[in-house]
Amino acid sequence: MLIDFHSHILPGIDDGSRSIEESIAILDTMAQDGVKLVVATPHFYCHDISAEKFLIRRDMAFEELRPYLKPEHPKILLGAEVLYSSRLASEPLLEKLCIQGTNYLLLEMPYVRLTNNLIDGVEELTDLNRVSIIIAHIERYLHFTAYSDLEDLMSLDVVGQLNSKSFSERRSRKNCLKLIKQGYAHILGTDFHRIDRGDLPLSYGYDIISSKISPEEADLMVACSEMIIKNADIDKIILMRE
Numbered sequence: 001m002l003i004d005f006h007s008h009i010l011p012g013i014d015d016g017s018r019s020i021e022e023s024i025a026i027l028d029t030m031a032q033d034g035v036k037l038v039v040a041t042p043h044f045y046c047h048d049i050s051a052e053k054f055l056i057r058r059d060m061a062f063e064e065l066r067p068y069l070k071p072e073h074p075k076i077l078l079g080a081e082v083l084y085s086s087r088l089a090s091e092p093l094l095e096k097l098c099i100q101g102t103n104y105l106l107l108e109m110p111y112v113r114l115t116n117n118l119i120d121g122v123e124e125l126t127d128l129n130r131v132s133i134i135i136a137h138i139e140r141y142l143h144f145t146a147y148s149d150l151e152d153l154m155s156l157d158v159v160g161q162l163n164s165k166s167f168s169e170r171r172s173r174k175n176c177l178k179l180i181k182q183g184y185a186h187i188l189g190t191d192f193h194r195i196d197r198g199d200l201p202l203s204y205g206y207d208i209i210s211s212k213i214s215p216e217e218a219d220l221m222v223a224c225s226e227m228i229i230k231n232a233d234i235d236k237i238i239l240m241r242e
C-alpha cells in the first residue's frame with residue numbers, strides 16, 4: 001500500500017495548499033498515483049504558536065476540507081511536521097502531534113549544521129520514550145551539514161523519511177540512494193505543498209528505488225511504511241533496514 005508520510009495538503013494552515021480547491025487538486029493527483037493513505041503534516045513551530053492552538057487550527061482546516069473529499073482520494077491521517085526545539089522535551093501535548101493512531105512524530109531539523117548539541121537534543125527526546133521519531137526529509141540536511149553529521153543523527157533510534165522530489169536531481173538522488181543502502185532511510189513522502197510547485201508523486205521515488213537499487217528494496221520501504229501506520233515498535237523497523 002502506498003503511504004505518503006509528508007504533505008501540506010490542509011488548506012490555509014501553513015505554506016502549503018492555499019485553498020480547498022488546491023487541496024482537492026493535490027489529492028486528485030495523489031489518487032491518480034495510487035496513494036491510499038496520506039499523512040497531513042502541517043508545519044508546527046513551537047516558538048510561534050502553542051501546540052493547543054495549532055491542533056485546533058489543524059483540526060478546523062481538516063473539517064473544512066472533509067465535505068469535499070472524494071471516495072477515490074487517499075485516506076487522510078492527521079499529523080504535523082514538528083520543527084526541532086529543545087522545548088519539545090517538556091511539551092505536554094507532544095504525543096498529540098504524532099501521526100494519528102501512532103506514536104510516531106515527524107521531526108524537522110533546523111537548516112543549519114547538525115551540531116552535537118542538536119543531535120544530543122534529539123537523543124534526549126528519544127530517551128523520554130514518549131514518542132518514536134521520524135526525521136523528515138533526511139537528504140535535505142546535506143545542504144547544510146556533513147554526511148558524517150547526518151550519520152550521527154541517523155544512528156540514534158530514529159527512522160528516516162525521504163522526499164520523492166529529491167530523486168529527480170542527480171546529486172540529491174545519489175544521496176538518497178546512499179542513505180537507503182546504508183539503512184538510514186525507511187519511508188517516503190512527497191512533501192507536497194502547492195499544485196504548481198513541481199512536487200513529484202510518491203511513485204516517482206519508488207520507481208527510481210526499484211530501478212537503481214532493486215524492487216525488493218522498494219517493497220521493503222512499503223513494508224516499513226505499513227508497520228509505522230500499525231504503530232509497530234521502532235526497533236523492529238530499524239532492524240528491517242539493517
Ligand SMILES: [Fe+2]
Pocket residue numbers: 006007008081191
Ligand atoms: Fe514539509
